Amino acid sequence: MTNSRQLSIAAILAVASASATTSASAAPETYQVDGSHTFPSFSYSHFGLSTQVSRFNTTTGTVMLDPEAKTGAVDIVIDTRSVDTGFATFNEHIQGEDFLDTATYPTATFKSTQVVFEGDEPKAIEGDLTIKGVTRPVTLEVNHFTSMTHPMLQKPAIGANASTRIKRSEFNAGKYAPNVGDEVTITIAIEAVQD
Template identity: 60%
Template sequence: MFPSIMRFSLATALTVGMSAAVAAPVTYELDPSHSFAGFSYPHIGLSTQQQRFNGAKGTIVLDTDAKTGSVDVTVDTTSITTGHDGFDKHIQGPEFLDTAAHPTATFKSSKVIFEGDKPVAAEGDLTIKGVTKPVTLKLTSFASKEHPMAKKPAIGANATAVIKRSEFNASKFVPAVSDDVTLVLVVEAIAP
């Protein structure tokens, strides 16, 4: 009888120990006051223009033990701010973002790539103007810590990718205005 109680206790201890060692995925909600998307592009050989969308929302799920995750971000393309109202309307027009027909752009990852304990990229699908293409967002920075004000787990990251705007039906003025556009995603996200 003693050996069977011992086996049961050992099996229970191992099961409890193993479940404690396996961390569950954590879902983080984007903080809209510290998350945004932007883009830059060479303009007629004179400068590199940088523009920003003010509206970004979504979730990031990370399981650092399993080294898996997902990213789901929606950007309000009508929230573009170039610093000039007339140019905002121009970029929102049908030849570029066509925000009347497509008021959002999305990135939905199929895979988060880790190096060691840190995510370094997210592979997924980018949809702009109803066109979906595979894109890899490369993280240029990543941090994970307790949020000092919210007192909850939080993450932050900056990510970039280069796309061809002609692949998303936005090729007006190519090649005078570069076809290559660098996308930027800046996020801070907090666990509920």
């Protein structure tokens, strides 16, 4: 085998190896939601006296990110029966037919339609929010995002905080509006770990 032929084969192998490495690094990464550190909360005006804040204790889902392609997907499922207002009687009340109707609709979901990047980070997540069987488009504004190695699990992890506003009457949950505020701010603190 001549030196020139050896060089040609080596060059082809080098290009193939570089292409494989580039493809691997550009592949989308999938993260599983860490339910022990992911809590959607909601706040609203209570007769104008105060802003009440409650949360849901059980959330599952996946997040897919491809920072190089600047694409992603978010799929979240909230167990509405896990609502936590800080008061057991009110937990039952808010699960009733006038509000979340958890006997009929035990989950609420968010499925993204587009992740909007600013530079290398997601800044907004557009998607469909479903509550009580009603689906409406919302935009989650991301005000914090981090990607790092989880210090305890030693796996790639992401964390974010995001929020949006809805009118509960648009989801057939408008009882006592406007005395109890119709506008609800939904905020989610999320952590997710790579598979």
